Amino acid sequence: MRSLIPLGLILVFLVTSSGWQPVRAQAPPGGQAVETQIYEKFRAWVTKQPPQTPEATLIDQYRKILAGEGLSAADIDRQLRVITEQGQRLEIERWNRILTEPAPRFNTKPNAFLVEMTRGITPGRALDVGMGQGRNALYLAQQGWAVTGFDPADKAVAAAQEQAKQLGLKLTTLVLRDDQFDFGKAQWDLIVLSYVSLRHLVPHVSDALKPGGLVVVEGFHRDATKTASIGGGVVFDTNELLKLFEGLRVVRYEDTDGPADFGMGATRVVRLAARKR
Numbered sequence: 001m002r003s004l005i006p007l008g009l010i011l012v013f014l015v016t017s018s019g020w021q022p023v024r025a026q027a028p029p030g031g032q033a034v035e036t037q038i039y040e041k042f043r044a045w046v047t048k049q050p051p052q053t054p055e056a057t058l059i060d061q062y063r064k065i066l067a068g069e070g071l072s073a074a075d076i077d078r079q080l081r082v083i084t085e086q087g088q089r090l091e092i093e094r095w096n097r098i099l100t101e102p103a104p105r106f107n108t109k110p111n112a113f114l115v116e117m118t119r120g121i122t123p124g125r126a127l128d129v130g131m132g133q134g135r136n137a138l139y140l141a142q143q144g145w146a147v148t149g150f151d152p153a154d155k156a157v158a159a160a161q162e163q164a165k166q167l168g169l170k171l172t173t174l175v176l177r178d179d180q181f182d183f184g185k186a187q188w189d190l191i192v193l194s195y196v197s198l199r200h201l202v203p204h205v206s207d208a209l210k211p212g213g214l215v216v217v218e219g220f221h222r223d224a225t226k227t228a229s230i231g232g233g234v235v236f237d238t239n240e241l242l243k244l245f246e247g248l249r250v251v252r253y254e255d256t257d258g259p260a261d262f263g264m265g266a267t268r269v270v271r272l273a274a275r276k277r
Contacts (some may be wrong), residue, residue, distance in 0.1 A: 035086060035090060036090060036094075038079050038082045038083065039082060039083060039086070039090040039091075039094075042062060042079075042083050042087075043091075043094075044229075045062065045065065046058060046062070046231075047229060047230070047231040047232075048229065049061075049232075050232065052232075059080060059083070059084065062083075063076055063080060066079060066080075088152075091152075092152050092153055092154070095156065096153045096154065096155040096156055099132050099133045099153055099155070099159070100133065100155050100156055100159050106261060106262045106263075107135070107259075107261040107262070108133070108135050109135060109139075110135055110136050110138075110139035110140075111135075111136055111192075111194045111218055111261055113216065113218050113254075113271045113273075114136055114139075114140075114192060114194065114216050114218075117214070117216050117251070117252065117273040118140070118143065118190065118214075118216070121190075121214070123143055123144035123145040123146070123189075124145065124146070124188075124189030124190065124210075125146050125148070125187065125188050125189050125190070125210075126140045126145040126146065126148070126188065126189065126190040126191070126192065127147075127148050127149070127183075127187075127190070127191045127192065127208070128140070128147060128148070128149035128150075128192045128194075129149075129150070129178060129181075129192060129193050129196055129198075129201065130150075130151050130178070130193075130194075130195075130196035131150060131151045131156075131157065131160060131173070132151055132153065132156050133157075133160050133163075134149060134157075134159065134160025134161075134163060134171070134173075136149075136192050137149040137160060137171055137173075137192075138160065138163060138164060138167065138169065138171065140190070140192075141164065141169040141170065142167070142169060145190065146170075146172075147171055147172065148172040148173075148174070149171065149172070149173050149174070150173065150174040150175070150176045150178075150181050151173075151176075152175060152176060152177045153175075154175045157173045157174075157175050160173060178196075178201060183201075183204040183205070183207065183208035184207075184208050185207050185208065186207075186208070186209070186210045186211065186213075187208050187209075187210065188208050188209055188210060188213055189209075189210055189213050189214070190213065190215075190216070191208065191213070191214075191215045191216070192215075192216050193205070193215065193216070193217045193218075194216070194217070194218050194261065195218060195219055195234050195261055195262055196233075196234065197231075197233030197234060198217065198219075198244075199233075202244050202245065206245075206247055206248065206276065209248075209275075209276040210276065211276055212275055212276060213275065213276045214251070214273060214274070214275050215245065215272075215274055215275075215276075216271075216272075216273050217241060217245075217270075217271065217272045217273075218261070218269060218270070218271045219235065219236050219241075219269065219270055220234055220235045220236070220260065220267065220268070220269055220270070221235070221236060221237075221255060221267075221268035221269060221270050222235055222236065222237050222238070223268040224260070224267040224268050224269070227267070236270050238255065239255075240270075241253065241270055241272040242272070245272060245274045248274035248275060248276055248277070249274060249275045249276075250272065250274045251273040251274055251275055252271070252272070252273045253270075253271070253272050253273075254269075254270065254271040254272075255268070255270050256268070256269065256271075257269075
């Protein structure tokens, strides 16, 4: 459940099933601990800001927050350098820890909506955006799809490849952010967007689908944020997904209460499946 945008200005948030509180990735040992603490503090603040806020505005606002805490100008500049220069690396390390921990705090099985919407479909070429440790990509490969997945979390991607090897599956994986990946034109029969930031990707997805190709989406409804801290990248207003993908033919749209893959607690989720005309 994450954004793949650069600079580490991540506007998505992993939540736990107990009280829907933010998951705090444990800081690594050694000299990186202070940097991680600086970044985690910023991350906790930035996920509460409007998702469309420009990066420069966020940095200016956070500078004022730090000044209000009594930090010197030198300390403020040091923290902002960590955030802007190392935030991307720290975000990737964070998700590597979360996605490969021994006791995962997210659904490691394939997304149920994806399973339902692809049942009975003749397999073709599938793209899993923000594949994580491969739960959806591996399932699709088991069903006969030719699957490509990408994610900047290199250790999570490696875990997916290792599992594919153990299962005797072919899986094409790339360690990339979404701004580095070439979606192509009319390349995919299926594109999966499961708990990832996607507003900026809609034009790419529409172009990349083959005629008749299917996109499957799941995320949180805005109401879920009333009881949880969830970043705006994976939070959608009522009927927003319908508007975002209005150029496609909607096969199914759901706005319902149910378990979320991240947090795994009952909340309000939205789901969409749509085909390219």
